[in-house]
Amino acid sequence: ETMAWDSVVGLGEMMNFVGIVNGSEQPHAEVAETLKAGKIVTGHYASSETDRGLGAYAASGVRCCHESAHAEEVLAKMRLGMYAQLRFGSAGRDLPQLAAAVVSGAVDTRFACLVTDDVHPHELVEDGHMDRVLREAVRCGIDPVAAVQMATINTAQCFQMDHELGSITPGKCADIVFLDDLHDFRVSRVMIDGTVVAEEGAPTFQVAPFAYPEWAVRSMHVRDKVTPASFTVELPKGASVRGGRAIVRAIEVAPGSIGTKEVRVELAVRHGSIQADPAHDVLKAFVFERHRATGRIGCGFVQGFGIQRGAMASTVAHDAHNLFVVGANDADMALAANTLIACGGGQAVVADGEVLALMKLPIAGIMAEETVEEASCEVHALEQAWEELGCAIPAPFMPMAFIPLACLPELRLTDRGLVDCTTFQFAQLAIEE
Numbered sequence: 001e002t003m004a005w006d007s008v009v010g011l012g013e014m015m016n017f018v019g020i021v022n023g024s025e026q027p028h029a030e031v032a033e034t035l036k037a038g039k040i041v042t043g044h045y046a047s048s049e050t051d052r053g054l055g056a057y058a059a060s061g062v063r064c065c066h067e068s069a070h071a072e073e074v075l076a077k078m079r080l081g082m083y084a085q086l087r088f089g090s091a092g093r094d095l096p097q098l099a100a101a102v103v104s105g106a107v108d109t110r111f112a113c114l115v116t117d118d119v120h121p122h123e124l125v126e127d128g129h130m131d132r133v134l135r136e137a138v139r140c141g142i143d144p145v146a147a148v149q150m151a152t153i154n155t156a157q158c159f160q161m162d163h164e165l166g167s168i169t170p171g172k173c174a175d176i177v178f179l180d181d182l183h184d185f186r187v188s189r190v191m192i193d194g195t196v197v198a199e200e201g202a203p204t205f206q207v208a209p210f211a212y213p214e215w216a217v218r219s220m221h222v223r224d225k226v227t228p229a230s231f232t233v234e235l236p237k238g239a240s241v242r243g244g245r246a247i248v249r250a251i252e253v254a255p256g257s258i259g260t261k262e263v264r265v266e267l268a269v270r271h272g273s274i275q276a277d278p279a280h281d282v283l284k285a286f287v288f289e290r291h292r293a294t295g296r297i298g299c300g301f302v303q304g305f306g307i308q309r310g311a312m313a314s315t316v317a318h319d320a321h322n323l324f325v326v327g328a329n330d331a332d333m334a335l336a337a338n339t340l341i342a343c344g345g346g347q348a349v350v351a352d353g354e355v356l357a358l359m360k361l362p363i364a365g366i367m368a369e370e371t372v373e374e375a376s377c378e379v380h381a382l383e384q385a386w387e388e389l390g391c392a393i394p395a396p397f398m399p400m401a402f403i404p405l406a407c408l409p410e411l412r413l414t415d416r417g418l419v420d421c422t423t424f425q426f427a428q429l430a431i432e433e
Contacts, residue, residue, distance in 0.1 A: 009161065017045045043062040078108075083158040086102075102146065114133045122375075138182070244268060245268055249428070250411075284333065291322070324400070332350050
């Protein structure tokens with residue numbers, strides 16, 4: 001039905017790339033219906049395999065992909081006729097590694113696009129959006145004109161919208177960005193449909209207020225009361241315990257990446273429950289289903305944030321956006337969770353029984369009511385709170401928000417438990433004998 005809507009240009013991000021490669025009926029049917037409607041299918045091939053798997057994915061009809069991590073993957077996708085989207089956002093900062101694919105001048109860049117994925121409000125305010133990406137592209141050695149093409153005409157052609165957008169030519173929409181030069185990409189003026197909407201960094205219009213429906217602002221439906229006891233990680237049956245310790249699967253995050261790795265860590269077991277080990281950068285992680293009050297809870301451990309005290313909670317947790325909590329101790333984790341339940345969703349950092357920073361996201365638990373400038377200040381305060389706790393990862397809520405996304409390698413945590421995203425199978429928390 002949605003493919004018949006005029007405003008729809010395609011199917012957003014076919015994440016089930018394993019299903020496509022393995023010939024599963026459902027994802028192939030979704031692709032077929034989209035192509036039948038004359039729309040495009042955007043991709044999500046989160047794998048470094050560029051032979052038979054990528055070939056099958058491209059052959060299914062998927063048109064583009066923004067999940068390249070190495071320059072070789074960019075070249076492989078372009079050789080197959082896919083649009084390779086080079087990403088530079090708040091968490092996924094892959095462009096410096098990908099630029100090598102197009103800087104030589106020997107590669108036709110028509111199948112290369114520049115994208116951001118997720119970007120924090122304060123980075124939008126301080127550094128810009130696509131202008132920031134263009135500056136980074138030029139810094140990485142990409143020709144300025146080629147970079148502009150990758151942000152405009154190439155992208156318009158990718159989305160089959162070049163009859164309306166992507167170039168300043170007769171008959172196209174007069175959506176024009178005026179730049180001072182092709183190095184700093186400072187924006188001096190913006191036009192939409194021939195009307196000036198921004199001058200020297202300030203909008204020339206006002207946004208009318210909008211009344212959101214009741215269901216949109218009441219989205220926190222966690223079935224059971226959250227207490228410190230809610231964060232007990234019970235030792236699974238059959239798990240091996242030696243000397244009061246168990247070998248456990250943990251999710252490792254890394255700076256500047258939304259990818260994760262599965263690592264094995266040895267943790268203490270007390271009274272039948274597995275303990276966190278903040279001194280060695282191992283924190284508890286819990287996902288609470290919050291939309292239908294099912295009571296489902298997934299638990300695990302994460303490594304890489306570097307904090308030794310406190311807790312963080314977020315209802316921005318791709319793609320189901322459940323309540324996700326990471327922390328060093330149960331009491332702070334409960335406080336972080338209940339803080340968001342009480343305010344209708346958002347992001348919070350707490351320590352020693354005190355809320356250090358809070359950003360309320362009352363619209364479905366994922367959107368703010370404030371202006372981007374106001375939201376920018378709140379996000380900056382969140383990141384300062386993370387730093388106070390010892391976190392060295394830039395924009396840490398970004399990689400945290402992707403931990404529950406069960407379509408990116410390697411290991412993810414959902415409200416149904418751990419998922420091995422290389423096989424799309426559930427994974428046991430503790431290693432059995």
